[in-house]
Amino acid sequence: MLTIGLDVGGTGARAALARDGVIIATTSTDRPTRIGSGGVDAANAVAVLTPLVRELVTGRPAPIDAVGAGLTGFALLGDELRVRLPQALAEAAGTPVVVLCSDMLTSYAGALGLRGGAVVAAGTGAVALGSDWLGAWHRVDGWGYLLGDIGGGSWLGRAGMQAAxxxxxGRPGGSPVLLAALTERYGDPIALVRDLAGRDDRAGVMAGFVPAIAAAAQSGDPVAAGLLAEAGTQLATSALAALPPGAPREIAYTGNLFQAGPALWDAFATTVTAGATLREPGGSAVDGALRLAQGAAEDALPPNAPLHLTRPSTASPR
Known part of the structure; x- marks a missing residue:
């Protein structure tokens, strides 16, 4: 069986070709897809992604069985893209079976596999997804940096800036170490506040302060260490809350924030293992897209999965 998996973000995409689940070719692009922004451009997304698929299938005499694609901002995709992108991917790959879903679902399938449990993803944002793999699904957080993403990079970076x-x-609870790091990195704190107020990428700017928090914690700053520990606890709480009743109590994780330091990791692992089994991630979002593609080709996807599926027998979304 030949399958193609795509991991698609707003600033680029990665793609892989697998034979019977084993990756045999990869490609990528840094060209912006503009997926997940306020103005999703269907034509641009098609123009960016179809060359990746064509590159993978060139010179492959065997037909492709299915394509799976996980997209940042999947919930924002309009009807035009939900129609045009599967058609374009199907034509480029030579297969009628195409799965579109959020990158959270491909991260779940990559980290935990096609089985029940929960996965928490922590980068700039934070979101957890759980399932019993029998039809129950539960998403926790992922509400964005203004109201949610608790424990994620933007949340943690903002907390560090507030401590600075x-x-x-001269208020209690401040960190002179973080103030020095903020001043060195951004200059005058007043200028930083003014700059943040007018930027569209403020979540990313705040998340960019996380390495300074990690460095401060490593140097012995108790405020920074406490912030990392609180982030880890919050991420674990979201993961546990994502487990539907009756789901296997297994939790995996994904995202760069888990590399922020032992204070975050220790708090996360301690909180998770108090109520579930903590699993090492088994793969990436691309691996998850490939697993979902194979599941679609074998008609082995779980009921009520949050995805958009086209296949020859239905040619309609699931």
């Missing part, structure tokens, strides 16, 4: 500003004010 408390130190600048």
């Amino acid at each position: 500003l408390r130190a600048s004010d």
